[in-house]
Amino acid sequence: MIPYGRQEILQSDIDAVVGVLRSDFLTQGPAVPAFEQAVAVYCGAAHAVAVNSATSALHIACLALGLGKGDRLWTSPITFVASANCGLYCGAEVDFVDIDPETFNLCPQALERKLIEAERAGRLPKVVVPVHLCGTPCDMAAIHALGQRFGFRVIEDASHAIGARDGQNIVGSCRYSDITVFSFHPVKIVTSGEGGVAVTNDGTLAHRMSLLRSHGITRDPGEMTAESEGAWYYQQIDLGFNYRMTDIHAALGRSQMERLEAYVARRHELVGRYREELSGSPVTFQRVRADQYPAFHLFVIRIKAEKKSRAAVFQFLRENGIGVNVHYIPVHLQPYYRSMGFNPGDFPAAESYYREAISLPLYPGLRDEDLRKVVQSLKECLAQ
Numbered sequence: 355m356i357p358y359g360r361q362e363i364l365q366s367d368i369d370a371v372v373g374v375l376r377s378d379f380l381t382q383g384p385a386v387p388a389f390e391q392a393v394a395v396y397c398g399a400a401h402a403v404a405v406n407s408a409t410s411a412l413h414i415a416c417l418a419l420g421l422g423k424g425d426r427l428w429t430s431p432i433t434f435v436a437s438a439n440c441g442l443y444c445g446a447e448v449d450f451v452d453i454d455p456e457t458f459n460l461c462p463q464a465l466e467r468k469l470i471e472a473e474r475a476g477r478l479p480k481v482v483v484p485v486h487l488c489g490t491p492c493d494m495a496a497i498h499a500l501g502q503r504f505g506f507r508v509i510e511d512a513s514h515a516i517g518a519r520d521g522q523n524i525v526g527s528c529r530y531s532d533i534t535v536f537s538f539h540p541v542k543i544v545t546s547g548e549g550g551v552a553v554t555n556d557g558t559l560a561h562r563m564s565l566l567r568s569h570g571i572t573r574d575p576g577e578m579t580a581e582s583e584g585a586w587y588y589q590q591i592d593l594g595f596n597y598r599m600t601d602i603h604a605a606l607g608r609s610q611m612e613r614l615e616a617y618v619a620r621r622h623e624l625v626g627r628y629r630e631e632l633s634g635s636p637v638t639f640q641r642v643r644a645d646q647y648p649a650f651h652l653f654v655i656r657i658k659a660e661k662k663s664r665a666a667v668f669q670f671l672r673e674n675g676i677g678v679n680v681h682y683i684p685v686h687l688q689p690y691y692r693s694m695g696f697n698p699g700d701f702p703a704a705e706s707y708y709r710e711a712i713s714l715p716l717y718p719g720l721r722d723e724d725l726r727k728v729v730q731s732l733k734e735c736l737a738q
């Protein structure tokens with residue numbers, strides 16, 4: 355089976371991990387700040403906070419922004435459940451904004467319309483989480499402008515988008531957001547095994563996130579409510595978690611960061627081939643503006659064949675050894691969200707996207723002959 359995504363581990367990654375295993379620190383050692391530094395420098399953000407997953411990063415990002423009971427978080431229905439769940443973890447209400455059928459990303463016009471209604475009803479969101487689907491950046495300038503007008507904060511879920519640029523802006527520079535979150539799960543662009551990083555230009559937010567990832571404990575006398583009682587002394591000043599990344603994971607992540615640009619370049623080559631080979635087929639692709647440089651975590655096509663449903667194409671390809679996937683089932687249609695009152699028909703563009711979407715295999719190690727096989731099988735299926 356050709357998988358839809360796959361990590362690449364080189365000897366240099368193994369050496370980096372073994373180096374940590376032979377060192378004094380498996381966790382809370384120097385590899386974590388070194389990894390954080392590599393990510394911050396790459397995307398031009400002032401601070402980076404590494405944790406054990408992007409899900410944890412989204413959670414502490416929401417908490418750092420003060421999201422809590424009685425607040426609202428809005429995101430796209432076409433995302434992994436974690437982009438929405440982080441709001442529920444904080445006791446906030448979650449709602450969704452429909453996608454743009456061309457970019458597959460949260461639609462800024464739909465967002466504006468929903469904000470105008472929400473303002474009238476006194477139900478504005480505190481946090482909006484745009485998701486750069488497939489690694490193609492959302493229209494962050496527009497979303498940021500709405501944030502200024504309606505007073506919400508922005509967390510970019512860039513789990514798909516490390517290495518992406520929008521014009522001159524590197525995703526993660528946080529020019530148009532408060533915090534940007536990356537995932538280092540093995541199917542993503544670069545991996546630490548499991549892992550997530552939150553980047554920000556706001557030192558106070560970075561500090562709050564560092565506190566929350568480790569139980570809310572401080573050893574800084576300046577933050578304590580009383581005199582330090584000695585060198586052993588620490589205080590818990592907030593309710594945090596153990597969301598720490600280990601040095602083992604951080605060493606792998608840092609080693610992989612060195613190949614980030616090469617990986618994204620290879621993904622561009624493969625996507626270019628796919629688009630060219632499939633140009634006459636009844637499928638459509640995500641719209642990418644000429645000045646955008648996506649990270650291309652996923653290559654999603656929408657099946658527009660009259661006689662073939664997405665399900666039929668999916669089954670045919672799987673039976674032919676091609677590990678296609680679907681990203682994503684709209685979050686509001688998950689039973690857990692249905693039980694909160696969401697229904698089919700709530701976000702029509704997302705639901706229509708879901709009926710047609712298939713992710714084709716895409717990863718740096720995908721060989722040219724694998725890609726040819728995927729294209730041939732797909733064309734064969736669509737011609738039937």
Ligand SMILES: *Cc1c(COP(=O)(O)O)cnc(C)c1O
Nearest residue numbers: 407408409434436513537539549
């Ligand atoms: C993978 C992913 C996450 C969660 O990442 P983890 O590191 O697995 O917690 C969140 N949002 C999106 C859009 C993702 O693709």
